[in-house]
Amino acid sequence: MLPADSLFSNLALSSSEKNLLLNEYKRVLKLRNESGTLLGDLRRILPLHIASIRSDGILSIERHQIASESIALRAPNGREESVLSLKSLRDSVEAVLTMTELLSEYFRAQPESDTVQLALKLSLPFLSPNLIYDATQTLVERMRAESAVPIADGIVRENEKVVSRGEVITDLTKRKLDSYLRAKAEREVRTGELRLYIGKILIVLIIASLFAAYLYFSRPQIFFDNSLLLLLTSVILLELLAAWYSVQFEWLSPYIVPIGLASILFTIIFDSRTGIFATITISLLAATIRGNDFPFALATLFAGGMGVFFTRDIRQRAQVALSVLYVFIGYSVAILAFNFARLASLEEILTDLKFAAISSLLCFLVYPALLLVEKIFGITTDLTLLELSDANHPLLREMAANAPGTYTHTMQVSLLAEEAANCIGANALLCRVGAYFHDIGKIAQARYFAENQTNYNPHDELTAITSGRIIGEHVKQGLELGRLYKLPKRVLDFIPQHHGTTMIHFFYDKALKAFPHDKLNLDDFRYPGPKPQSREAAIVMLADGVEASVRSLTTPNEETVSQIIDVVIRKRLDEDQFSECPLTFAELKAIKESFIKTIMALRHRRVKYPGQKI
Structure with a gap:
């Protein structure tokens, strides 16, 4: 079993x-x-x-x-x-x-x-x-059934009038009109997508070309600098990426895109004009991404413009907070205007204002952004210059202690340069800071420079050639000292450029009396250069020469000061010192007038008090 x-x-x-x-x-x-x-x-x-x-x-x-x-x-x-x-x-x-x-x-x-x-x-x-x-058989039967359905119900011949004005629309007329609309939509689907892309590309090219033309004609120093172009492009692309990302979520308001951040950043790094042009470009491109959103473009342009206008003359870091506030005010005014115009609900208005507030707060990221930009791209912003303008900087304290005459000369040059820069629209802050550090190379050997001497002159014991070399050496020593203290390149440039390639005439003329001309090496009596590369460096060059020359006058008046300034300017022109900077003759005239005004103010006569004997 x-x-x-x-x-x-x-x-x-x-x-x-x-x-x-x-x-x-x-x-x-x-x-x-x-x-x-x-x-x-x-x-x-x-x-x-x-x-x-x-x-x-x-x-x-x-x-x-x-x-x-x-x-x-x-x-x-x-x-x-x-x-x-x-x-x-x-x-x-x-x-x-x-x-x-x-x-x-x-x-x-x-x-x-x-x-x-x-x-x-x-x-x-x-x-x-x-x-x-x-x-398989199901698919065959389905296709057979679909093919059996007629693709048209009736015929409309070419150029046939479907309906006339004032004519009563019958059922047949309506069917013809509906058929026409469907046929038109189908044709637009086939060709519309390509035309849409072509149109958007053309819009982008138009907007970008305007900004590129501005940079090429008005800011060539930016246009031909690859690192600066990379910075501009990177920030603009990040803003546009944020605009595209905001479109992907219906609950996100377009005002979350922090265009005000780019406006403030570009204004601090470059200038207000570049900041406003960049704001216009970003606003229009972002509006294009959002389907030609005109209210968004105008609102961001207005808010970003407010940020630019209140950041353009920044003199302290706390001023950024005020700019952020005005960015939010700009957003608020624009949002209220457009929402009132379209009769939006209170909830919609409050939502837009909430996202605009977030966008405005994101503008505070300008602080870490500036640090990052300065580190990566080697750019010196006005905020950094403000920190360097502090009279308690270690180099300035050392100059005041070891070379008091040079320190006094430096302060006078900075005042002359700053006022002149304001007159011609140059960067006055850069002029002031550049003047502060232009003679730091004299600190180590202060006794060899006339402004630090009293009764003893060490050059009396040296040959003219040796003296010329010592004087010229302060440029090299200044650069080494500046790099040791990590001064930015924009400030370091003033050290060699404020002398350019001029001759040390005093010791050269002295050497000619002791040696034949053919026995002298001109390089021993010429500063290494380069020539001034900017208007600011040229202003400091002139201020340095004018201050030293005017100091030698016993009784300066407006006429003698004017003559001294003319001599200094003529010498620099004869030595071709301004050939590499964009300084015009009209600006030279304005600089001269500014120098005269400042010098006369500094050397005005004081009233003698009763009983004063000295």
Whole structure:
């Protein structure tokens, strides 16, 4: 006799289900009758339920995968076809669930009971799909049905008038008009996307070319400097990326884009004109990204412009906070104007103001941005110059202690240069700071320079050639000292450029009396240069020469001062010192007038007090 397990080798029955079936089998053998036993019930009800479910139909795919509400049933011979409602059919999973419900109801037991599970497993081999889905034939029939649908309902001939003004529109006329609109939309879909891209590219080129033209004609020092162009491009692209990102989220207001940050940053790094042109460019490009959003363009332009105007004459870091406030005020005015004009709700207005406030607060990132820009691009901003203009700078304190005459000369030169720079629209702050440090090379050997001497002159014990070399050496020593104290390049440039390539005439003339001309090396009596490369360096050169020359006058008046200034300017022109900087004759005249005014103010006569004898 075979073991009991072999009787159930083809069914995945649990041990309890096997025991149940085996006991029922033994019971039938004992009674010699299936009536009243589980096997008898299974033999009777399973065929009925299986036949009922299969007659309804079992799908070979899940029912939700069929898009239509009915299916076409085709016989294997391909000659008979009927249409069935999808609701009357079941897929394999639904067939099993239905059988489980029927068995549970019949045996009045839970679906998890051994009796129901045993009956279900016995019926599973017979619940296989009998309605097979034919994907290929379905696709063929679908395409055939689509091709059978007429693409047009009626004909409209070329140049045919559809409707005239004042004519009553009938149903046929309306259908023709609707057909025309659909045909037009289809043509625009085919060609509109290309035209859209071409249009946007042209708009970007127009806006960018205006900014590029401004840089080329008005700011060539920026246009031809790759690092500065990279800085401009990087900041503009970051702003445009933020504008594009804001479009991706409907809940984000466009005013979250911190265009005011770029406005303030460019104004501090370059100047107010570059800042306003950059603001216009970013605003228009960002508005283009947002689908030609005119209110956004005007609002950001107004807010950014406010930031530019209140940052252009920055004299302290706290002034940035005031600029941020005015940026927010600019946003607020523009937002209220446009939202009132379109009758926006209070909630919409408050939302825009909230994001504008966030955008304005982001302008405080200008502080770390400036540090990053100065570090990466080697740019010296006016804020850094303000820090260097502090009279307590270690170099200035050392100069005041070790070379007091040079320190006094430096302060006088800075005052002359700053006032002259203001007269011609140059960078007055840069002139002042450059003048502060232009003679730091004299600190180490202060006694060799006339302004620091009293009764003893060490040059009396030296040859003219040696003296000339010592005087010229203060340029090199100044550069070394400036680099040691990490002065920025814009300030270091004043050290060699305030002398340019001029001659040390006093010692050269003295040498000519002691040596033949052909025995002298002119380089021993010429400053190494380079010549002034900026208007600011040229102003300091003139201020340095004028201050030293005027100091030699015993009774200076406006006429003698004017003559001294003319002599200094003529010497510098004769030595071609201004050929490499954009200084005009009109500006030279304005500088001269400024020098006269400042010198006369510094050397005015004081009233003699009663009883004063000295």
